[in-house]
Amino acid sequence: MTQHEVIRSLNTGLYINGVWTDPQDRRSFSVEDPSTGEILTTVADAGPEDGIAALDAAVGAQESWAATPPRVRGDILRQAFEAVTAKAEDFATLMTLEMGKPIAEARAEVNYGAEFLRWFSEEAVRISGRYSTAPDGKTRLLVHKRPVGPCLLITPWNFPLAMVTRKVGPAIAAGCTMVLKPPSLTPLTSLMLTQVFHEAGLPPGVLNVVPTASSGRLTERLLADGRLRKLSFTGSTEVGRSLLRLAANTVLRCSMELGGNAPFLVFEDAVLDHAVEGAMIAKLRNMGEACTAANRFIVHESVAADFSGMLAEAMARLMVGSGLDPASGLGPLIDEKSRGKVDALVQDAVNRGATIRTGGASIDGPGYFYPPTVIDGIPPEADILREEIFGPVAPTVTFATEDQAIGLANDTEYGLAGYAYTRDFERVLRLTEAIEVGMLGINTGVVSNPAAPFGGVKQSGLGREGGLEGIEEYLETRYVGLAGAM
Numbered sequence: 448m449t450q451h452e453v454i455r456s457l458n459t460g461l462y463i464n465g466v467w468t469d470p471q472d473r474r475s476f477s478v479e480d481p482s483t484g485e486i487l488t489t490v491a492d493a494g495p496e497d498g499i500a501a502l503d504a505a506v507g508a509q510e511s512w513a514a515t516p517p518r519v520r521g522d523i524l525r526q527a528f529e530a531v532t533a534k535a536e537d538f539a540t541l542m543t544l545e546m547g548k549p550i551a552e553a554r555a556e557v558n559y560g561a562e563f564l565r566w567f568s569e570e571a572v573r574i575s576g577r578y579s580t581a582p583d584g585k586t587r588l589l590v591h592k593r594p595v596g597p598c599l600l601i602t603p604w605n606f607p608l609a610m611v612t613r614k615v616g617p618a619i620a621a622g623c624t625m626v627l628k629p630p631s632l633t634p635l636t637s638l639m640l641t642q643v644f645h646e647a648g649l650p651p652g653v654l655n656v657v658p659t660a661s662s663g664r665l666t667e668r669l670l671a672d673g674r675l676r677k678l679s680f681t682g683s684t685e686v687g688r689s690l691l692r693l694a695a696n697t698v699l700r701c702s703m704e705l706g707g708n709a710p711f712l713v714f715e716d717a718v719l720d721h722a723v724e725g726a727m728i729a730k731l732r733n734m735g736e737a738c739t740a741a742n743r744f745i746v747h748e749s750v751a752a753d754f755s756g757m758l759a760e761a762m763a764r765l766m767v768g769s770g771l772d773p774a775s776g777l778g779p780l781i782d783e784k785s786r787g788k789v790d791a792l793v794q795d796a797v798n799r800g801a802t803i804r805t806g807g808a809s810i811d812g813p814g815y816f817y818p819p820t821v822i823d824g825i826p827p828e829a830d831i832l833r834e835e836i837f838g839p840v841a842p843t844v845t846f847a848t849e850d851q852a853i854g855l856a857n858d859t860e861y862g863l864a865g866y867a868y869t870r871d872f873e874r875v876l877r878l879t880e881a882i883e884v885g886m887l888g889i890n891t892g893v894v895s896n897p898a899a900p901f902g903g904v905k906q907s908g909l910g911r912e913g914g915l916e917g918i919e920e921y922l923e924t925r926y927v928g929l930a931g932a933m
């Protein structure tokens with residue numbers, strides 16, 4: 448389909464109890480193309496009462512969905528995987544339109560996002576329990592897993608497909624029903640995915656989708672409702688903290704995938720070409736708008752000048768432009784506010800004495816473009832070393848000893864991802880134990896993998912998504928004590 452046909456093919460209403468509401472019947476909000484600032488379309492704007500209607504539907508469907516055979520739940524996920532794969536080009540075009548990422552990266556996200564559906568279609572039939580004898584020999588212990596119950600899923604704008612399938616996949620596999628609140632900046636991909644589930648025969652009420660321009664009001668109401676049993680949130684640490692406070696009122700089970708401040712360590716024995724190649728991915732995937740993005744390059748003093756020079760050269764070669772142009776290596780940032788924040792972090796570092804190797808100022812003209820930027824000589828007090836940049840900016844700092852490198856890497860409240868380049872196996876073992884992150888890439892710039900547990904330590908979150916662990920977030924453990932023969 449052409450871009451216009453993709454947009455026109457979407458149902459932009461709310462999806463509650465298996466029915467699309469007519470988008471004309473209610474207030475709406477608009478979705479922008481970040482490459483041009485132009486409006487792509489408008490989407491129905493759910494209010495708190497719509498959120499409650501969605502929860503009513505989820506609660507109504509919970510019992511029968513939990514009783515649906517795991518194979519049937521898995522087959523629906525498998526069908527959805529096949530359908531997303533068949534429509535890969537439409538999904539990719541839509542994501543590039545609403546989020547801005549280069550079309551090649553959007554295609555990669557379709558593969559990545561679809562894979563969560565396939566992975567969890569296989570996990571649906573592997574939920575197990577155990578039967579054992581208590582130590583005193585008198586009681587038999589029957590331990591089994593049950594779906595947690597109706598969930599609220601809140602997703603961010605930066606990976607409009609994968610962040611949804613990483614939650615919806617395991618929730619469906621586990622037998623949970625849900626209310627999905629997609630991001631107001633990029634709700635369209637969620638709506639296309641919802642259509643896929645509808646066509647795959649997902650029963651009414653299992654998935655309910657409520658895009659809204661007033662996330663706070665809608666979720667506050669849902670979180671106060673005792674029928675909700677779980678919150679799974681992906682987004683900033685700041686919003687995550689405030690949702691945890693609200694969730695405490697009903698002692699809600701929570702999964703939190705929050706922000707990061709990933710260190711990227713380059714040791715003196717690293718193969719520099721490989722380190723630069725890894726840095727390009729770890730920094731520029733998704734224009735740097737990834738929670739896993741390398742946020743601080745911590746480089747041994749003996750190779751620092753070479754590393755920054757090589758990285759600056761590689762970054763400066765990238766063409767910045769609309770993601771729909773296959774020649775573009777870097778698309779726009781999501782909006783003016785985000786671009787302004789990135790630029791402010793760069794200017795703060797420069798004002799404190801840092802040196803720009805390439806880039807360093809917003810690009811004039813329509814869209815929210817920012818050039819790939821390398822800065823070195825960053826003083827320790829610069830904001831850019833503490834805050835999540837969420838843009839294509841690589842600040843580098845130097846170290847002299849391994850202990851110093853580890854100290855710098857861990858000097859943050861975050862602990863999501865980290866990267867290290869070295870050829871010393873003993874050092875790899877030391878780093879594996881010392882770096883405080885949930886995911887560590889050794890000699891690679893990518894840690895994301897549907898078969899691996901994704902998540903962070905410290906203030907980067909609670910729980911894991913994907914891997915064998917992902918489905919556990921949607922299951923609760925129950926035990927039955929069985930007396931022996933009377």
Ligand SMILES: NC(=O)c1ccc[n+]([C@@H]2O[C@H](COP(=O)([O-])OP(=O)(O)OC[C@H]3O[C@@H](n4cnc5c(N)ncnc54)[C@H](O)[C@@H]3O)[C@@H](O)[C@H]2O)c1
Nearest residue numbers: 602603604629630662663666682683686704705706707738
């Ligand atoms: N750890 C991970 O897996 C992961 C993955 C992707 C993004 N992120 C993080 O997400 C952030 C970027 O995404 P973002 O800008 O969409 O984050 P955000 O926290 O602003 O928004 C995330 C979601 O929460 C909603 N939201 C915003 N305010 C809310 C409120 N008061 N109450 C309820 N919902 C609210 C948004 O509409 C969106 O759906 C970055 O910090 C990034 O690191 C983390």
Ligand SMILES: O=CCCC(=O)O
Nearest residue numbers: 605736737738739895
């Ligand atoms: O933005 C964070 C998610 C990135 C990923 O899953 O690879």
